[in-house]
Amino acid sequence: MPKSHRSSGSWTLLRFLRPYRGALGVAAGLTLAETVLDLARPWPLKLAVDNAIGGRPLGGFLSPLDGLSPAALAGAAALLTLALVGIGALVGYLITYLSGAAAERVGADLREAVFHRMLHLSLPFHDRHRSGDLVTRLTGDVARVEDSLVAWLTTLVPEVLTLAGMTVVLLVVDRVMGLAALAVAPPLALVVALRRRRIRQAQRASRDASARLASDATEMLRNVRAVQAFTRERETDDRFRGRSRGALRAVVGAMDLEARYSPLADMLLAAGSGLVLWLGVMAVTSGRITVGTLLVVLSYLGSLYGPIRSLARLARTLARGAASRERILEVLASAEVVPSSPAAPPATPLRRSLVIRGVGFAYPNGPAVLRGLDLEIAAGERLCVVGATGAGKSTLLGLLLRFYDPNAGRIEMDGVDLRELELDSLRRQIALVPQDPWMLDGTIADNIAFGRPSADESEVLLAARTALVDEFAERLPDGYATEVGEGGVRLSGGQRRRVALARAILRDASVFLLDEPTSGLDPASERAVMRALAQASTGRTVVAVSHRLTLAADADRVVVLDDGRVAEQGRPSRLLEGGGAFARMWALQRPAERSEHPLAERREQTITLERR
Ligand SMILES: Nc1ncnc2c1ncn2[C@@H]1O[C@H](COP(=O)(O)OP(=O)(O)OP(=O)(O)O)[C@@H](O)[C@H]1O
Numbered sequence: 001m002p003k004s005h006r007s008s009g010s011w012t013l014l015r016f017l018r019p020y021r022g023a024l025g026v027a028a029g030l031t032l033a034e035t036v037l038d039l040a041r042p043w044p045l046k047l048a049v050d051n052a053i054g055g056r057p058l059g060g061f062l063s064p065l066d067g068l069s070p071a072a073l074a075g076a077a078a079l080l081t082l083a084l085v086g087i088g089a090l091v092g093y094l095i096t097y098l099s100g101a102a103a104e105r106v107g108a109d110l111r112e113a114v115f116h117r118m119l120h121l122s123l124p125f126h127d128r129h130r131s132g133d134l135v136t137r138l139t140g141d142v143a144r145v146e147d148s149l150v151a152w153l154t155t156l157v158p159e160v161l162t163l164a165g166m167t168v169v170l171l172v173v174d175r176v177m178g179l180a181a182l183a184v185a186p187p188l189a190l191v192v193a194l195r196r197r198r199i200r201q202a203q204r205a206s207r208d209a210s211a212r213l214a215s216d217a218t219e220m221l222r223n224v225r226a227v228q229a230f231t232r233e234r235e236t237d238d239r240f241r242g243r244s245r246g247a248l249r250a251v252v253g254a255m256d257l258e259a260r261y262s263p264l265a266d267m268l269l270a271a272g273s274g275l276v277l278w279l280g281v282m283a284v285t286s287g288r289i290t291v292g293t294l295l296v297v298l299s300y301l302g303s304l305y306g307p308i309r310s311l312a313r314l315a316r317t318l319a320r321g322a323a324s325r326e327r328i329l330e331v332l333a334s335a336e337v338v339p340s341s342p343a344a345p346p347a348t349p350l351r352r353s354l355v356i357r358g359v360g361f362a363y364p365n366g367p368a369v370l371r372g373l374d375l376e377i378a379a380g381e382r383l384c385v386v387g388a389t390g391a392g393k394s395t396l397l398g399l400l401l402r403f404y405d406p407n408a409g410r411i412e413m414d415g416v417d418l419r420e421l422e423l424d425s426l427r428r429q430i431a432l433v434p435q436d437p438w439m440l441d442g443t444i445a446d447n448i449a450f451g452r453p454s455a456d457e458s459e460v461l462l463a464a465r466t467a468l469v470d471e472f473a474e475r476l477p478d479g480y481a482t483e484v485g486e487g488g489v490r491l492s493g494g495q496r497r498r499v500a501l502a503r504a505i506l507r508d509a510s511v512f513l514l515d516e517p518t519s520g521l522d523p524a525s526e527r528a529v530m531r532a533l534a535q536a537s538t539g540r541t542v543v544a545v546s547h548r549l550t551l552a553a554d555a556d557r558v559v560v561l562d563d564g565r566v567a568e569q570g571r572p573s574r575l576l577e578g579g580g581a582f583a584r585m586w587a588l589q590r591p592a593e594r595s596e597h598p599l600a601e602r603r604e605q606t607i608t609l610e611r612r
């Protein structure tokens with residue numbers, strides 16, 4: 001991966017926590033309180049055993065209670081326990097609510113930020129990543145980061161604090177026992193540290209596998225027509241099952257790694273507890289501590305398992321979160337945006353010319369598509385680009401929109417390099433009818449209005465009429481409110497094209513980029529659409545790409561693209577007479593199609609010429 005694609009370290013997710021620092025701060029304070037309550041919980045036991053049963057006097061601040069009967073003391077101990085648990089429960093609820101809600105909000109912010117970033121990342125990024133994978137990052141990965149955040153707040157911090165508190169209390173009660181308990185910590189930390197990396201790598205692999213699974217599923221389901229038409233259900237099924245098993249293996253592998261941590265931690269703990277138990281009994285028999293104190297210590301030891309166990313479980317949640325965070329940061333920190341300064345001067349409607357100077361272009365890791373292309377397009381001109389399949393015609397239109405930037409040379413709009421114009425304003429000057437019309441889930445009217453959301457209904461209808469959408473839309477029971485379905489499946493190919501045309505017409509741009517605007521239309525509709533285009537494009541600059549020579553014959557100038565350069569250009573009639581590449585293409589086109597065109601006669605002469 002090139003350097004610029006790598007995540008930059010300065011990007012962390014911390015900035016997403018900042019807006020909620022109030023709630024998180026309160027939660028942190030409550031967590032401290034909860035830890036103190038947790039630590040206090042075993043002490044009523046000492047009151048019951050040493051004072052109520054053992055009859056020892058209560059020293060210090062508890063001496064006023066000295067006169068109480070054992071029953072009253074035991075009752076006080078019970079009440080104290082109840083109070084500690086009750087307050088603890090309330091505090092626990094507050095912590096869960098505050099931190100949980102904050103984590104959900106952080107998750108929502110994160111999701112929105114990642115989506116925003118994805119929308120702005122340039123096409124090379126999107127060419128490399130499958131949409132299913134990106135959706136997984138947006139949903140699953142964000143959820144996992146959220147889970148790990150909740151885990152941090154509600155498990156990691158309190159449990160670690162509790163553990164630390166217990167150790168401190170143990171140290172105060174009896175230094176030797178405290179040190180024995182502490183001795184377990186270094187090996188435990190070592191186990192966690194050693195495992196962490198591997199668990200995270202395993203989690204990353206598992207996440208990538210499930211993202212591939214999601215991408216595959218999306219792709220196969222979207223192309224279910226192709227699968228059924230070619231009766232490829234079995235293979236598709238097998239391929240999916242293979243992927244699914246792969247994802248399963250990856251996730252089980254990660255789980256296995258994580259699961260191995262618990263027994264290890266348990267063994268270490270048991271060793272530590274055994275040592276402390278032994279030391280404790282020694283301390284009681286030598287009279288250094290009371291039985292009540294030993295009970296408190298043993299109760300701590302018993303409750304040590306809880307935090308350590310949950311920390312082990314947590315290691316898994318955190319490793320998942322870390323792997324997902326990596327996947328999210330890849331998007332958030334990607335530098336692959338179309339370079340454009342918001343301070344750059346805005347593009348204005350084309351007045352003089354679009355000039356393509358020595359443009360060379362290759363897709364990432366691909367062969368050269370354009371090699372030193374020179375072309376000047378005058379404002380108001382209607383240019384038609386023709387050329388063999390794969391010649392780079394659509395690529396050229398993409399460069400004009402800055403979907404990609406040329407690797408060599410430059411494209412100028414009224415003398416200014418496109419890269420020095422503010423991007424949005426540049427794209428606002430251009431209306432594109434893509435080769436495969438994009439359809440969004442929504443109604444026909446929504447799809448047209450996408451070209452200019454500020455347009456009112458009458459403008460939408462006018463554009464629709466110009467592009468001949470009304471011909472079919474008005475016959476539909478729901479008219480323009482007809483839902484087009486995912487990818488426009490409920491429309492015919494020609495209908496989709498007309499909707500895309502209407503969208504471009506509504507755009508109100510000074511430059512029209514039409515990629516095969518009439519393909520998929522019957523000859524009568526083609527003529528009608530061409531008339532509509534002629535009408536819509538008055539005063540606009542049109543760069544049309546077409547294999548249909550009827551469209552080329554209507555242009556002011558034809559450019560033949562070959563081998564990444566302009567092979568020939570000129571008025572269509574002159575090119576026909578010249579007998580070059582364009583004339584040869586013309587000769588190959590179906591006679592029925594040609595005879596409809598006024599240029600037919602001239603062309604017949606060309607063919608006769610060629611035959612001689
Ligand atoms: N997004 C992409 N990533 C990598 N290579 C691409 C991409 N799009 C197109 N290409 C390659 O660039 C070359 C030119 O493609 P382009 O779509 O510009 O051809 P075209 O002239 O429009 O062809 P057609 O007449 O079939 O539409 C092709 O060889 C194609 O394989």
Ligand SMILES: [Mg+2]
Nearest residue numbers: 393394395435
């Ligand atoms: Mg194309």
